[in-house]
Amino acid sequence: MKLVLSIVSNKDAQSLTSTLIKKGYRATKLASTGGFLQAGNTTLLMGVEENQVEDVITIIGEVCRSRQEILTPISPMTGPAEPYYPYAVEVQVGGATIFVLDVEKHLKV
Amino acid sequence: MKLVLSIVSNKDAQSLTSTLIKKGYRATKLASTGGFLQAGNTTLLMGVEENQVEDVITIIGEVCRSRQEILTPISPMTGPAEPYYPYAVEVQVGGATIFVLDVEKHLKV
Amino acid sequence: MKLVLSIVSNKDAQSLTSTLIKKGYRATKLASTGGFLQAGNTTLLMGVEENQVEDVITIIGEVCRSRQEILTPISPMTGPAEPYYPYAVEVQVGGATIFVLDVEKHLKV
Numbered sequence: 001m002k003l004v005l006s007i008v009s010n011k012d013a014q015s016l017t018s019t020l021i022k023k024g025y026r027a028t029k030l031a032s033t034g035g036f037l038q039a040g041n042t043t044l045l046m047g048v049e050e051n052q053v054e055d056v057i058t059i060i061g062e063v064c065r066s067r068q069e070i071l072t073p074i075s076p077m078t079g080p081a082e083p084y085y086p087y088a089v090e091v092q093v094g095g096a097t098i099f100v101l102d103v104e105k106h107l108k109v
Numbered sequence: 110m111k112l113v114l115s116i117v118s119n120k121d122a123q124s125l126t127s128t129l130i131k132k133g134y135r136a137t138k139l140a141s142t143g144g145f146l147q148a149g150n151t152t153l154l155m156g157v158e159e160n161q162v163e164d165v166i167t168i169i170g171e172v173c174r175s176r177q178e179i180l181t182p183i184s185p186m187t188g189p190a191e192p193y194y195p196y197a198v199e200v201q202v203g204g205a206t207i208f209v210l211d212v213e214k215h216l217k218v
Numbered sequence: 219m220k221l222v223l224s225i226v227s228n229k230d231a232q233s234l235t236s237t238l239i240k241k242g243y244r245a246t247k248l249a250s251t252g253g254f255l256q257a258g259n260t261t262l263l264m265g266v267e268e269n270q271v272e273d274v275i276t277i278i279g280e281v282c283r284s285r286q287e288i289l290t291p292i293s294p295m296t297g298p299a300e301p302y303y304p305y306a307v308e309v310q311v312g313g314a315t316i317f318v319l320d321v322e323k324h325l326k327v
């Protein structure tokens with residue numbers, strides 16, 4: 001049993017969850033915030049049998065399309081009250097960051 | 110040291126947390142959403158000494174009673190605006206899904 | 219690759235995240251609740267290269283100052299409607315609780 005932890009954009013979270021559920025997988029969603037952009041995203045937790053991890057990763061890659069966007073992060077040196085943002089950055093958004101962790105014990109009570 | 114990650118129903122989360130805390134355990138709660146029912150539930154994170162994992166699992170099992178309910182998940186093919194839900198399902202709710210992960214390093218700073 | 223999971227006070231979360239991001243680290247924040255005080259705190263998730271874990275732990279320790287405070291937890295035996303809290307406790311707040319977990323697979327799609 002593995003724990004697949006994926007951080008995905010909010011735009012992709014709903015269709016990703018639907019796709020995974022329709023294929024019989026189980027998932028738990030957490031509302032999260034990206035440290036750099038300080039924008040909301042979604043952290044998906046999935047306990048997955050080892051032999052199904054590759055399939056899950058494939059699904060995530062198909063549903064979450066990575067794309068370039070120009071964005072303005074709230075500068076850590078100023079706050080939201082600051083009307084002038086001195087820089088814009090081009091970042092890759094969408095896509096997914098995936099961590100696979102080993103699970104020593106998995107049970108339902 | 111192990112990390113015990115438990116997904117429990119919101120109805121059980123408060124009494125589960127109280128019971129664990131009264132017994133001296135430490136816990137951190139995250140508000141989460143089940144992928145299938147799209148309803149709120151609770152993800153509990155607990156760093157637990159290896160020799161106490163069994164006790165923690167026993168407590169979770171005693172507090173979180175699993176039961177059958179008829180529920181209507183919001184269909185992934187429609188949205189909340191859709192007034193007609195074409196199906197109801199009997200699902201097991203309550204109970205807990207538990208993952209035990211190994212912790213390589215645990216420290217407080 | 220390791221997953222560094224840190225539970226920090228809300229007061230420290232913003233400056234901690236800024237400091238980590240300025241040094242090039244990536245982080246995802248989750249809003250969480252401490253089981254004992256039932257107060258909001260922040261759970262930070264960071265995928266970190268193994269040789270950078272020590273640096274990350276040092277940063278967390280420098281930014282999150284641990285201090286003593288007198289606090290009144292909402293008693294698990296009563297509820298928020300209860301006007302009389304029979305006890306106050308001195309607890310250590312601030313600081314950080316850190317768990318380092320091994321990551322078997324890390325990828326971006």
Ligand SMILES: Nc1ncnc2c1ncn2[C@@H]1O[C@@H]2COP(=O)(O)O[C@H]3[C@@H](O)[C@H](n4cnc5c(N)ncnc54)O[C@@H]3COP(=O)(O)O[C@H]2[C@H]1O
Nearest residue numbers: 007034035036037091092097239242243244245246264265
């Ligand atoms: N310190 C930094 N300096 C310069 N650029 C930076 C940066 N941190 C992030 N970025 C850039 O900004 C994008 C959004 O990052 P954010 O932290 O808001 O949102 C991130 C974060 O929530 C999560 N994430 C990615 N890698 C992570 C890791 N190693 N640990 C924890 N969370 C991670 O996935 C979201 C998307 O990450 P992704 O890498 O695709 O895309 C990142 C990356 O292109």
Ligand SMILES: Nc1ncnc2c1ncn2[C@@H]1O[C@@H]2COP(=O)(O)O[C@H]3[C@@H](O)[C@H](n4cnc5c(N)ncnc54)O[C@@H]3COP(=O)(O)O[C@H]2[C@H]1O
Nearest residue numbers: 021024025026027028046047116143144145146200201206
């Ligand atoms: N391997 C895993 N990885 C990550 N999270 C997990 C997990 N197994 C369970 N969970 C979490 O625990 C909640 C209860 O799961 P349980 O299997 O008891 O109870 C489930 C199960 O009886 C059923 N169910 C879940 N996914 C299904 C699917 N793909 N197809 C059919 N029935 C499903 O609906 C109930 C509620 O599911 P929901 O997703 O709303 O909420 C789930 C989910 O948040």
Ligand SMILES: Nc1ncnc2c1ncn2[C@@H]1O[C@@H]2COP(=O)(O)O[C@H]3[C@@H](O)[C@H](n4cnc5c(N)ncnc54)O[C@@H]3COP(=O)(O)O[C@H]2[C@H]1O
Nearest residue numbers: 130133134135136137154155156225252253254255309315
């Ligand atoms: N092993 C672990 N697993 C999961 N999460 C953990 C953890 N150790 C610490 N945490 C998280 O870190 C926060 C601060 O913990 P700390 O031990 O520094 O500071 C704690 C500790 O001094 C005390 N405390 C916590 N649980 C206690 C208990 N069962 N009995 C007596 N004192 C407790 O109250 C402070 C605030 O605790 P609170 O639960 O509100 O918030 C905790 C909790 O969210």
